[in-house]
Amino acid sequence: MEQTLVIYNTLTRSKERFQPLHAPNVGMYVCGPTVYGDPHLGHARPAITFDILFRYLKHLGYKVRYVRNITDVGHLEHDADEGDDKIAKKARLEQLEPMEIAQHYTNRYHQAMEALNVLPPSIEPHATGHIIEQEQLVSQILDNGYAYMSNGSVYFDIEKYNKDHKYGILSGRSLENIIDESRALSGVGEKKNQADFALWKKAQPEHIMRWPSPWSDGFPGWHCECTAMGRKYLGNHFDIHGGGMDLVFPHHECEIAQAVASQGDQMVKYWMHNNMITINGQKMGKSLGNFITLEQFFTGNHPSLEQPYSPMTIRFFILSAHYRGTVDFSNDALKASQKGMQKLMDGLADIERIAPQAQSDSNVHDFVAAFRQKCYDAMNDDLQTPLVISNLFEACRIVNTIINHKASISATDLDELSSAMRLFAHDILGLRADSAAGNDKREEAFGKVVDMVLELRNKARSEKNWTVCDQIRDALKDAGFEVKDTKDGCVWKLNC
Template sequence: MNHPLTIYNTIKRKKEQFVPLHEPNVGIYVCGPTVYGDPHLGHARPAITFDLLFRYLKHLGYKVRYVRNITDVGHLENDADEGEDKIAKKAKLDQLEPMEVVQYYLNRYHQAMDALNVLPPSIEPHASGHIIEQIEFVKKILDAGYAYESEGSIYFDVEKYNKDHHYGKLSGRNIEELLNTTRVLDGQSEKRNSADFALWKKASPEHIMHWPSPWSEGFPGWHLECSAMGTKYLGEEFDIHGGGMDLLFPHHECEIAQSVAALGKETVKHWMHNNMITINGQKMGKSLGNFITLEQFFSGDHALLSQPFSAMTIRFFILQAHYRSTVDFSSEALVASEKGLQRLMEAYENLNKLVPSATSTVDVKGIREKCYEAMNDDLNSPIVISHLFDATRSINTVLSGAATISAEDLEELKAVFNLFLFDILGMTKTEESSSANLEVYGKAIDLLLQMRIEAKANKDWATADKIRNELTALGFEIKDTKEGFEWKLNS
């Protein structure tokens, strides 16, 4: 498989070729969430990773079609071919329609993505809305001889496929290992071997979501949706397919096999996988008790969090690591990210305070090129951030009076920050105050009201009234108490 480092050069060459107007220069397909629970940090990382790619390719001038699917059917509890559908199970527990569950959690997912400043994809198809396409894809695989029917279900014949192709090429596995180590589950006796996976499952009487097909009343297998929707919207060959590292096997491995079986060729030119987020070296997950939703990050309402963290702090925290590296979560690491982001934001604000001189004694001319080099090197966002910190040191040196900067260099620094910090890395200029800023904000109000108490004690009624009146005009509600005072900001 092609290494991700080749992506930029491959796309750069493609841009020089003639492309019909209705076709994108670059097609990207990313596996989106299964919407049966609140969005969490594991959802944030792939969303931010591929948002970075989307932003950068658009900045370079490519016409990008970015498809991010929504899994709302066929994802069973054990990620295999048995167990209850995750969304159907949630619907039964909450006494809701399955699509009601989907819509509720999809709304929450979109709200979280908006907060993280993740751009919406070009197309966001649902698996449940593409049943016909998935049935047609199964027919092609059957016609090619790489699938078989068993008791109304259709299974992909991995062993037969492997005789003609290499099943496991993406993850580096071989069929012998899979056949020897794959756990045989109760109820899977209708398969020819345990490595086979479902393309279509006959629905049991209690299964809520099912559709008619030539083989049975049933539902598509989990792996099938991406093959069907990816080729529908991006064609039989497209540039980039992405998702979390946990999807590499079996999900993406199965996608490759399905596409080769149905179309006679691989669909994806480049595979990109972001690595995991861990806590003390363990993958973040519900079963380990270290699962934290994005809403809990924003509110600080979790035992592992020392304080609330803003959406931009979460985004910055994720971008400080290369997307192929693991990110080990801790509240302390988030606090450090919050301070780092605040430092960059203050540097940007300080640019407007600098007075240009005739010449520069700080060297800022190479920062733009260095940032481009880092982005072209497999989206190396932490190196981009390090260059922005280098620029911050120059800004602070000029601000202190120890150096000078010309008008040309000052405008270049402003342009570099606007381009890389905001447009490409996706940080927002109008973000609400971070928790650290809120703490300082509160202390400032307390200080003013303490000055008001001292003014009253000195019978300086004019000053006391002025402080109260000015704060009231700004929307604060002030209440005098026996202990001193209370205040709140009316919304």
């Protein structure tokens, strides 16, 4: 059955049927990390959210070009006009080249994404590799009259743009409100209006990263890179632009203005934004002492963490809430995700041990017949991953009743249930047993050793040597294994 995906468009503030501009090709751009520090929980959510969209669009048969940028240029984050360039500041402190800092943390980001089973994008452009494209964008905006030069810098003229178009269509803000908010800042300085944003900044003598341009030796404004690189790799019009909710204003609002000012119309059809992650109800931040990197989650090396949490626990935790809803971290929430993840992995393992019968019980057959489409319906409704997980848990309950000989399933239904569970758990949600993050051969050998020990126990049972049988069971229990005797033999699992 053909599936119809409906997504929420931040621009129109409504759910819309996804209709690509150039089907079956889909262009998707997602704002990636600024690489001056270790990746943290805030980096994980957009990466996982749009990984799900990437996986699902490909599953539906689309050819997806997924572009996710790396911000490594030495400009001021969030387009601040005063303050430190964080990459250059770290470079000075550690006596390294700025690009060494950027490369180090880019590598760290990639390692974290691999652990979280986030697929690599089709293209991962770096801002420093596209300075020419950003200068071309600035020139186009200047030529069209929506920017002005001031002391070697170039600024976007928001008031001029607002007369011909409307600034604020994504965030819902009016120019008057933006100007009122900006009046609280210090004097206008080089700008006509404090609300104007930088397209190109003249570098001060101490600024390490700089490039020549028609206006000055300097660096592009923060908003330029995504507009320039999105257009280079996806064309003047593409389907999806995504990122965190914190980017709606000013970053994505300014991107829209830049695109319209340079080419005359909007570049993006669907805007999608994931919501934020809080920690015990507070925004995550170093000043609050609740800033936790992904590596700290994986190792448990942080005062706020009661234990380590595996990458798949983190992924399951994020997918347990809808991407547009807030997620509040707590140890209790992550422990619940750990148990939920283990329950799902146990169900997927248990289904391999089922011996099919001649026919299914009616309730089992009815569940299997509806299961796959119920999962599709959840995904098609704006990527409702919590509902998919709920459906998978119900499938695990069915598997458990069959394992315990309280229900029967036919070979046809078993194949369908196994196929659908693995499709949605592994291929679409990207969940996998934690051992799959590496060490596969070691884990496989480990399992064979345990199976061999249980064969010795089964032999002792057949010989009615209950003492040896109990000794093996107790030794495995002390080592962290749960051994269960069933009518079909002995099964085991490792309690995490």
